[in-house]
Amino acid sequence: MALDTGEGSTHARSGPSLTGVAALLSPRSVAVVGASPDLNSAGGRPVRYLKQYGFAGEIFPVNPKYREVAGLPCYPSVGDIPGEVDLAVISVAAGRCRDVVRDCVAKGVKAALMFAAGFAETGEEGRRREAELVALAREGGLRICGPNSIGVTNLAARMAATFSPALDEECYLRLGSAALISQSGALGYGFYTMCQDAGLGFRYVVSTGNEADLSCLDFMDYVLDDPEVRVVLAYLETIRDPARFEDVAAKARSRGKPIVALKVGRSEVGGRAALSHTAALAGSDEAYGAAFRREGVIRASDLDHLLDLGVAFDCLLRGRSGLPRGRRVVVVATSGGAGILMADKCQEWGLELASLDADVRDRLAQVVPTYGSTVNPVDVTGQVVNEPELARQCLEVVAGAAGVDVVVFMLGTLSRDLAVRVVQGVAGAAASVGRPLIVVWSGGRELSREGRALLLQEGVPCFNVPGRAARALADLAWYTGARDATREPRRRTLPAPREGAAGLLAGQVDGTLTWAAGERLLSVYDIPLAPGALVGSPEEAAAAWRGLGCKVAVKLCSPDIRHRTEVGAVRLGLSSEDEVRAACRAVTDSALGSCPGARVEGVLVQTMVDGVQELLIGARRDPQFGPLVTAALGGVWVEVFRDISMRLAPLDLEEALAMLSELKASALLRGARGRKPADLEAVARILVNLGRMMVELPDLM
């Protein structure tokens, strides 16, 4: 039996056997185990949706209690189904899942979608039961989505295998080019309907649940292969396989399909941020940030942000002019106020208002009324009400100008008919000019419905809040840069540690390296350190000072004391034997007074270094993403201003320089305000070497 759905990615029965994600998202036949004649229940909804929306494959309700569900024959068990089953939707309680999975394996079902909650998310016992299920399934060649999923939808195949009430309304089956992969089912499907309201069409919606077997990455990987998918939106709480994430992200970049992710759980990090040790400065949320940045995955801050980028990418990737390649914006407004507001927002989001040269302004002056403005933001005035063609003329002039990456047209309230006429002009301009164009239309739905629909259809993204449009433009510009940047796949382990490095790790006390071992290790990795000596007495300290022959600092070294200044374990700017001797005693007394019983490795007498600016350079090992290198403004400032930049290790010199230029303090480092410029390349080399050390020495920290 060959199916022809006319469109999309369902497969002919005669084709090769489906596996894994394909069986889940593009099945030829679906069994619903636990099917119910209550078509609003978790066992009834999938049957109803599959039937009602015209899924072209076979639908097999399974439930020993019923002979028929929704007019379809209902089978007592999976084994009783007469045909082959690609996907079993398992809508039974947690306790019965095991038996059903066994049945599915026996039947040769390819994939199972499990709705039941009550597994790994409830604790140890649930985790164990979940692992058993997966083992059973793997053995039998069955792949699982869930448990605790609320279902998957393939819109092209009209296959809604879900119990989410989001699908109750057929208007929420608008087909398009987006895919949504969500680790929260309820939030994911809720967000999906918000996108549909905004006119964004989808091909796939996946709730991945507990990801006992198939993960969000499996689904991303699959949907990226669908030629009709142009943008992937994701709601994430965790990424279980960072290496795989990098592969999937690389595939997305190479195909020019952006991934936009809303990753939650930031605030946990905020709580931990109080722990201000160098290594602990970065919570794992920052590791996600660094990983996303490295891989060209755009991080959305909230649902509206995710939605806006879905719309923007969907439209512009369909349009002829593609994505903006930079941040130079021309704003054309029909209301002075709207232009001013957009100019504010462009600055807020780091966009640049392109300056229009005299020639362009002369040509604008032929179009713009005298009480308008030919300076960017251009004000073509409400005169478009009387002459709708002004909009198109004005947009064509500015979109053709040199030094412009994107044109923003600000539309006010127009009557319905007029709106459509103006919008036709805008869409015409978008089609005729090779520059991306977006519209900000701050007005109600009733008056703009037809116009907005037309814009979306023509590939012109339409926003209604200026700041949201500016934020999206900033992200688009970032994305094109990140997509096109060349990058090596990240190597997680390098061939071998440098000579002599591994042996030094024995010098760790409770996970902290002694000063002496640390000093040698840094030297092995060409990370310079101010000269100094570790001493055991005031007399040795005095001798060390004589050897160094300059102004010194004296610090107590103890594996039990991290914040030395807080316990008085540091004295600075000492320039005589007596001072050094006294300081040696003072730091010991003060620190041990504050931390009785702290183990003392010695007192460090170290050259005071003058320089342009104190920086903090650090590294930590993220439990998921591995080594992470940090650069920050040093001293007490790091915690006040959080002026921090991070990268996953290993990193190259270019990445390290980019890190430094991301710091807010970077202008100062480059010599602003009459300061001496810092040797940024030397700092960048330290970052590279530190990253290398972390990668090569997996046992360090």
Added chain:
Amino acid sequence: MALDTGEGSTHARSGPSLTGVAALLSPRSVAVVGASPDLNSAGGRPVRYLKQYGFAGEIFPVNPKYREVAGLPCYPSVGDIPGEVDLAVISVAAGRCRDVVRDCVAKGVKAALMFAAGFAETGEEGRRREAELVALAREGGLRICGPNSIGVTNLAARMAATFSPALDEECYLRLGSAALISQSGALGYGFYTMCQDAGLGFRYVVSTGNEADLSCLDFMDYVLDDPEVRVVLAYLETIRDPARFEDVAAKARSRGKPIVALKVGRSEVGGRAALSHTAALAGSDEAYGAAFRREGVIRASDLDHLLDLGVAFDCLLRGRSGLPRGRRVVVVATSGGAGILMADKCQEWGLELASLDADVRDRLAQVVPTYGSTVNPVDVTGQVVNEPELARQCLEVVAGAAGVDVVVFMLGTLSRDLAVRVVQGVAGAAASVGRPLIVVWSGGRELSREGRALLLQEGVPCFNVPGRAARALADLAWYTGARDATREPRRRTLPAPREGAAGLLAGQVDGTLTWAAGERLLSVYDIPLAPGALVGSPEEAAAAWRGLGCKVAVKLCSPDIRHRTEVGAVRLGLSSEDEVRAACRAVTDSALGSCPGARVEGVLVQTMVDGVQELLIGARRDPQFGPLVTAALGGVWVEVFRDISMRLAPLDLEEALAMLSELKASALLRGARGRKPADLEAVARILVNLGRMMVELPDLM
């Protein structure tokens, strides 16, 4: 003839004569001058709207070209109108306005609304013509709204005197408790329709245009007197009368009616564009920020922010529990993901997740399924689908708990019927518990329309983006504090300068005080300065050093040099005669090398002061708001991190301390990280004295 509109603020003809804003917003009769039978034109729309929506007063179309417009008799001129006219809507070209105004004055019309553009916003000539019109009108007792206004609407009176197409749809006449006063007509009416889509009802919408006569403040003042108005939203480009603004804001506070303002022109380009848009004098954006903060006016960042606060205030001020009085939030979610996202957003906006004590958690445990969570954010799980009453039970438990200011309920996608049942429970909980409750419902319109409408009706604000809800809650908490704080009206001039102060101002060179005069002036105002001496030669410098007897700094003083470090005009840490002598020469050579011809007042030899932290204390005179006092982190950091706090002068000690606590660096100033705490009260006294000096000496700077 007595009118009975049944509702709202139209007045009976037999009542006292209307004046000014009342005649504009609540007229008993309206003439439309330039009326047109093209009912979609600027002269036709007002006639159509007034008639179509049932304005109960008289409508008099005026146009010599027609005998009838929209079925109403049309008069050749204003003088020909048989009855009295409260409001003349003048829809004629700029060049004809003068004649029409003359006619209106002759007729005894009370107020005129002028649509024409082409006045002050076009330059000098337009400004002159505008001033003439106003003079003419004032003489005749006629008040003007505009020119360049697109009209005013009084929804209770069904009086839409506007040519904005926003009113084409009757759905955009939803009556409610908000008033919108906008200095941009097109953006204002567009925004208004967005609010109406979101379910926010209005009483007034005013486009103030060029504000040749009546300003946004006149309209705010008027609408605050309407007992049905609960919240005032404003789009502002300028405030022409800061003293009046303070009076209006004080009135709003005393009546518990929040003003939320979107003030544009923050960016340089936006500010310039605002200047040319409505011909307004731009005060500095920071001064607006300081004025708004002082007066308890909430500053919205964008249209969505303005809208959200309109909805939140409208709902909560109608509800029984009023506004939240603090930042302690309990989140109750039906989806784990939504709860996490909201927790992130609460932290981002400075809200606190209240911790629930054991007793409360025990009671929650009787309601929440075992796979949910009784810790804040509480996860009541998707089980509400099967037991809708769980929502209400759960909300009542947490809303009754101690230490909670507001409860946020996160709702997912539900079928329409179920949604209504859950929402009824939520509304019931809101009504039965004395704590404010808001809902975040991240789902599409189709499924939630009835539920959302019910929530709004019951006074429960409903958002769909978590971050927007958190932002609104943070603003609500700030507002209740600002509303209830006692504050003196700001005095713009104090009785007299301190003894000896005024004479010192003679020492200004091109608006810059000499060092010598400045030093004395600070002393008069009890603002301490590091001891030093101004000298004229290296020898005098050496002598000064001997007199001070400590480490000194040497600085060149010139009215032509502001950033001394950039031209090498500063030497620090000098501790010998020779060093001081050499430094005196060096700063002179270096500075004059960089700035040839700079006038030199002398070289300052000044004691080096050690301290906890360098701060910047400054003041300037804003062209609109007057003296503004600044505290910031000092040195090069101020420009990098913009850690700046500002207040209008005069200010009291409490305000000055609040300024310092707003700095990001404030924890450090209070002694974090083992640092010595700064004497913040001493700094605050300097701020107070500086403010006093600025107010008492209006000729300074």
